[in-house]
Structure formats: structure tokens, C-alpha cells
Amino acid sequence: MNSRYEVVIGLEVHVQLTTKTKIFCGCSKEFGQFPNSQTCPVCLGLPGALPVLSRQVVDDAIRAGLATNCQISPHSIFARKNYFYPDLPKGYQISQFELPICEHGWLDIETQESGKKRLGITRIHMEEDAGKLLHNDGGNSSVDLNRACTPLLEVVSEPDMRSSDEAIAYLKQLHQIVVYLGICDGNLDEGSFRCDANVSIRPWGQEELGTRAELKNLNSFRFIKQAIEYEVERQIDVIDAGEKVVQETRLFDPDAGVSRSMRGKEEAHDYRYFPDPDLLPLQVSDQWVEEVRQQLPEMPTAKRQRYQGEFGLPEYDAGVISAERPLTEYFEALVKIYDQPKICANWVMGDILGALKDKNLSIAQCPITPELLGGILQRIGDNTISGKIAKTVFEDVWKSGKTADQVIEEKGLKQVTDSGAIESIVDEIIAANPDQVAEYRGGKDKLMGFFVGQVMKASKGKANPGMANQLLKKKLAE
């Protein structure tokens, strides 16, 4: 935090939707295909071609609006945003301007510095993406229009953020929401979730906003933080040097850690928006909104609260498990099989996530299904195997895909609960370690761990540790 200036940040996020087709035509929008192989007269901007809106895109926009506490407009329209650039074949982008589909939303975030805070969302609107420009070594550029007309939601925040940490907290939460909703794959590298940041500074106490710079090309949370922090320092230097911050677009270069001005954009903000006569107005009835609301998944915040309330999980566990929707599905399936949420949470967060991380797998690729893991936990719960043996069973189940019962049976891992059998092992251990026995009897209680360890080792881990403990205590006290 700066002592002289307050930082003001507003964010514009472009969320690329997971629809199969483009927003205004039936071309596939699959990533990584041959340039211009996924084009048609509509997305090429050929004269006379008529765009037709995808209903799925409207559904997704309503979903995003509801999940971010927006009002869904009953009446919205599409507008043309006019500018010339080679990646925009029509000479205008179809977007929404004066009547967007969602307005007046908010998200609650929490940061270490400022605690809990509500951040406003001005609007969410639907629009088409532009194509891609590839810069050649020679004197020209190449245009690939596969991405042209890809559906985007632009989520515009209020200038409510006061630090890069708040900006990142907002972005992470928005990212989590759109991925949870299944409307975006959340891939920052492929540009599925892109962020522009408007950054300005003002002396503390000043009401009026300072002149802002718009930062573009921010494709990782780390770069966004870096770029904002760099920009704040730059503006402080400009003002301290007695100069004025100019309103401009700046491109962040993550390699150099600096941003540079994009020249020649002074006039570019005169977009001459007007309603697009090619597209009919959009009417969204209350009934439509309600239908979408019914289909909304339980959102991360609600899940976190329910895990703490209904399942009694600690806040940390609830946070880790609710972070990703597939993980919540795994966990909830597991709890249905083995009704001990805290134990389930421990196994999911420790053994499952640990093993997945080791093997660089996602939860969807996990070889142990909730059913298989539940089977292991049930055998611990009914004392068939000890917690220690369970780790071995876990590894075997992971590798073989067999059930816990099969593994226990085949490898003879069933826990020994026959007190006579354990007693004879205990007797052997006591007889074999006279020195330790003498020390223990002399008051060195800590050695109990050693004795239990020896019994477990002699029984190849199969002795019930509780019974071994009891018997040892009894015998050593004799």
C-alpha cells in the first residue's frame, strides 16, 4: 500500500464460452485446427450473410449473470462496434452496448490486507471474438478467421479494487464461477479467460478518479499482478516528475516485466455504436430466467458453507475441496458411500490429491473411483485393516483397479484381531528386547512407540494397533 496514492482498478474479463459452435453461425470453434478451416460467409463477413444468435450463448450469459448476482435484462439488443483492423472482417464487431443482458451484479472477495469486501459488476454482455493475426518475418501479416465470431461474455467490473491482490482475488473467483458453471474451460494460455485492467491512481481522499491506463495482454494471474504493480509504480513516477498520466492502452511484456504504449489508438475509441439491424432484439422472460436458475449447480461459496455446516469440515478442508467442481463431485460421491466426511476429506486431500499431483493427473483421470476409495475406508472402519495397511491397499487399488476386498483377500492383509495371536507376538517382542523393557519399566514411557512398532513389524502390519497397545501396556506393567 502506498502512503500517498490510492490505487483504483477496474477489470474487463473476456470469457470464451464452451459452446460447440460460434455465436452467430454453425461453424465449429474447436481450438487448434487449420487456419480458416472453420469459416463460413457469416464469420468471414461476406456481404449479405446474416448472423443468427445461438440460444446456448444466451443461456450461458444468463447463467453467468445469476451466478454473479446480476439483474437479467428482460430486453436487450446487439450493437455494432465500428473499427478497422485486419482481424475484424466486417469492419465492426457485434457486441452489446446500451442494453446488455446482465447488469448490477457483485462478488464478495476476501484478501489478507483488506478482509471481506463486495466488488461491483457493472455489466455482462455477449459479443463475438475477432480473428487471429499472425505476424510473419516478411513485410506482411497473416489472418486466420477460425476464432472470428467465437462467443464471448465480457464481464465489466466497477472500479472497486484498491490493490493488485484484490484484483487477483476477484479474477480467481470469477474464473472459478465460470468454470463451475461449465460455460468456460478456464484455460488462460489458450485465451479462454482474458483480462484487461484499467489502472489509475489518485491522492488519498480525492473523490475524482485519476486518468487511467488500460493494460492488455494479461494471460496469467501472475502477469496480471505484475502488470498492475508495474503500472502503479510507473504512474507514481510520472506524477512525481510533474507530468500527467495520459489515457492510453499499454501492452504488458511478461518477459521484460514492463509495459509499453500502443501507439495510434487515440482515435480508436470513437466506435460509433448503433443497433445492429441484422439481429432482432432479445427478450428474456422471467420463466426463461427461472428455468436457467433451476439448472444452476451449487456454487463454490454455497458448497464451502455447506461442507462446514452439514459435514462439519474445517474451513480449510471445505475451501480445498470446493475449489474445483469435479473434486466436489468426487468427494460428495465418497461421502455417500462412507458417511464420515472428515475422514473422507483427509483421504481426498492427502492421498488422492497427492497421488494425482505426483502422476500429473486431474481428478477426472483418477484411477481410484469414489466407490473404490469408499471400499477401502469401509474396511478401515470395520477394523478389517489398519490405517497403515490401508496405505498399501490404496497403492494396490490404484495400480490394479481391483476392489479393496479383492486386494485384502489376495494378499492376506486382513488385520489380526485375535488377542491370542497378538499376545504371542507381544511376548516374543518383550523377550527379545530386555534392555528396552528395563528402560521402559524405569519410566521411559516414550518407548511404547518402539514396542508397538516392533509388534506391527513382526505381524507385517496386520496386528490391530489398538489391541497391541493394550496388551503391551498390560504385559509391561507386570
Next chain:
Amino acid sequence: MKISQKDVEHVARLARLTIAPEELSALTEQMDAVLGYVDKLNQLDTDGIEPMAHAVPMSNAFREDDIKPSIGIERALQNAPAAGDNCFTVPKVIE
């Protein structure tokens, strides 16, 4: 409303039109006349009338999210003044 030469120059620049200096005053007059004519609409009392975004009283034309065949790279590029590597070729764009 009075259109100035500056307005015409600005709009021309946005539309990437080159206007010869001798054309400027004539175009300014014409544009002023056209907009002045349309400006008559402002004499109508439109209080309480919803702004209209479209000429026909219809709404909600949708398509379902079903993939339709694209036209193919060759046809996509057939009208391109210049093309190469499956792409449209344009003069170097400096960012």
C-alpha cells in the same frame, strides 16, 4: 445541428476515406443538409415512447448449438487479394 468541416474530416478519417480539400466544403454542406432534414424528427413529441432498436416488431430468432459444415479453406480464401499458408495475407500490422 451544424456540421463543420472538422466533423466531416473526422468522420472521413474514421471511415478511412480520403477527401480532396476542394471536395470538403461541398461535402460539408451536403452532410449538413441531410442531417438537418433528419433533424426534423426531433420536432416530434416522443415522450413515453420506447426507443425502437429494430424496424419490425419481432424478437428472439435463435439457432441451436449444432455444428454446420464450414465452407473449406479454399473457398474461404478464393476472393482474397492475397493469401498464403491457408491465411489471408495483409500488409504488416504493427502493434
